[in-house]
Amino acid sequence: SIVRRSSIAGVSYVSRRGFASGSAPERKVAVLGAAGGIGQPLSLLMKLNPLVSSLSLYDIAGTPGVAADVSHINTRSEVVGFAGEEQLGKALEGADIVIIPAGVPRKPGMTRDDLFNINAGIVKSLCTAIAKYCPNALVNMISNPVNSTVPIAAEVFKKAGTYDEKKLFGVTMLDVVRAKTFYAGKAEVNVAEVNLPVVGGHAGITILPLFSQATPKANLSNEEIVALTKRTQDGGTEVVEAKAGKGSATLSMAYAGAIFADACLKGLNGVPDVVECAFVQSNVTELPFFASKVRLGKNGVEEVLGLGPLNDYEKQGLEALKPELLSSIEKGIKFAKEN
Ligand code: NAI
Numbered sequence: 001s002i003v004r005r006s007s008i009a010g011v012s013y014v015s016r017r018g019f020a021s022g023s024a025p026e027r028k029v030a031v032l033g034a035a036g037g038i039g040q041p042l043s044l045l046m047k048l049n050p051l052v053s054s055l056s057l058y059d060i061a062g063t064p065g066v067a068a069d070v071s072h073i074n075t076r077s078e079v080v081g082f083a084g085e086e087q088l089g090k091a092l093e094g095a096d097i098v099i100i101p102a103g104v105p106r107k108p109g110m111t112r113d114d115l116f117n118i119n120a121g122i123v124k125s126l127c128t129a130i131a132k133y134c135p136n137a138l139v140n141m142i143s144n145p146v147n148s149t150v151p152i153a154a155e156v157f158k159k160a161g162t163y164d165e166k167k168l169f170g171v172t173m174l175d176v177v178r179a180k181t182f183y184a185g186k187a188e189v190n191v192a193e194v195n196l197p198v199v200g201g202h203a204g205i206t207i208l209p210l211f212s213q214a215t216p217k218a219n220l221s222n223e224e225i226v227a228l229t230k231r232t233q234d235g236g237t238e239v240v241e242a243k244a245g246k247g248s249a250t251l252s253m254a255y256a257g258a259i260f261a262d263a264c265l266k267g268l269n270g271v272p273d274v275v276e277c278a279f280v281q282s283n284v285t286e287l288p289f290f291a292s293k294v295r296l297g298k299n300g301v302e303e304v305l306g307l308g309p310l311n312d313y314e315k316q317g318l319e320a321l322k323p324e325l326l327s328s329i330e331k332g333i334k335f336a337k338e339n
Pocket residue numbers: 032033034035036037038039058059060061101102103104105106115119122125126141142143144145146171172173174175202247248249250253
């Protein structure tokens with residue numbers, strides 16, 4: 001038989017003609033905020049993923065155009081666009097994974113927390129609908145401030161009686177993507193081979209890359225490690241300033257979001273040893289949510305992995321980030337309880 005090979009993001013997938021997509025189970029992925037700066041390229045990348053059979057693109061407006069456009073690509077998934085709140089239920093029904101890049105992005109001078117007032121409400125209403133229409137879906141939260149929107153989602157799901165801590169993820173993959181790129185540049189190693197965890201949260205100093213655990217090893221000076229750490233923490237701001245008022249990272253975020261969703265899909269499909277960093281409910285520290293390496297499986301989080309050995313600089317960074325991260329978590333919980 002004729003074997004066709006395609007690959008995205010390092011995933012190799014084999015299908016036999018005549019059994020089109022027969023070897024991968026049906027999987028529906030919904031993107032909420034699909035007409036946005038992240039949403040559009042993310043929808044494109046998810047359309048290229050052969051593990052997806054149904055792609056549901058939702059936004060308050062603009063999705064029919066995005067869906068018509070993306071649907072012409074000759075890959076496996078069926079694409080349907082949904083616009084407006086009255087179509088949200090249909091967009092979500094039967095979803096295995098819901099990716100949420102809905103909400104406003106930063107402008108120069110803004111912190112992620114400055115987005116709280118608008119995005120908290122958006123996330124709350126979208127999660128209320130998820131609890132109703134696809135309570136078993138894995139949720140990949142991209143909307144900022146992630147340090148608060150994930151706790152908001154957890155509270156909404158708890159109120160609805162659908163909360164499963166194994167199924168809620170704050171997407172911190174872009175921090176990992178950036179740390180790998182910046183490390184490879186400084187260490188002069190092949191970027192494709194670089195691996196390292198980024199832990200903590202997703203804002204400023206709460207982003208803690210663990211360069212002491214980076215592979216391939218390199219002999220970087222303390223000054224170089226400090227500079228790499230700062231650049232990783234300020235990577236989002238670097239893009240916000242370069243875009244000069246036109247928003248924040250969209251293309252690299254779409255890539256990172258697509259990689260993370262692909263890892264979730266592989267986990268759901270029973271691929272062993274799928275490990276990525278994400279911001280999840282956690283016992284790794286005393287904080288209720290924390291980003292660290294997570295093993296993904298058929299139910300979402302299979303295991304939250306520990307931090308591994310930290311050097312003194314990283315230990316200091318860990319202690320320094322805890323108060324800010326805790327206060328962002330508590331802000332999210334408080335919002336969800338009061339609204
Ligand atoms: P954007 O403004 O280009 O797109 C946002 C989209 O969300 C728009 O199409 C808008 O119509 C839609 N939207 C607004 N309210 C909605 C609702 N109630 N339901 C569905 N859709 C709704 O913004 P962009 O650049 O795509 O960023 C989106 C979010 O992602 C921002 O909060 C940003 O801060 C965050 N972000 C997160 C990153 C991460 O690493 N986790 C990295 C970069 C951005």
